[in-house]
Amino acid sequence: MVKALALRTVPFVAILKDTDIKFFEFNMNRCDERTLYVSISISTNRDRTVCDLIYLIDKSDLYGAISLNDKYDNARNFFKKNFGYDLLYSDEQTIAKLISETSKFKHCLKQYASVYPKYVQSKFFD
Secondary structure: OOOOOOOOOOOHHHHHHOOEEEEEEOOHHHOOOOEEEEEEEEEOOOOEEEEEEEEEOOOOOOEEEEOOOOOHHHHHHHHHHHHOOOOOHHHHHHHHHHHHOOHHHHHHHHHHHHHOOOOOOHHHHO
16 A cells, blocks of 8 residues: 655745855856856755855846756755755745845955946845
8 A cells, every 4th residue: 555645845934944054155256247156055953065046136136046057956955855845946036035135245245346346236235
């Protein structure tokens, strides 16, 4: 007899309470005039991974999400392994927004703006 598995529907905000997401590093060489990249670490008390966030600077608002690069699967696998949760694009945006509100991110954004000022808007620093 096969047992049906109940789908766990946990709100992402609940998962965030059990997850530590921190700014990890910034490398200006990875950026260009329209895109800002930062790395973040995502951890629980039993696991940790690193992935990149990409922010689109040439938009009217500061949009960010997990970068589709060689570290992309790290984040998706982290949430699947630790919480049985399939990360959604809206969740990625939530993570990017949380990081964009940190003082470390604002400092990196200022550095970025000194090299690539064309699209940076003052409201990005609020």
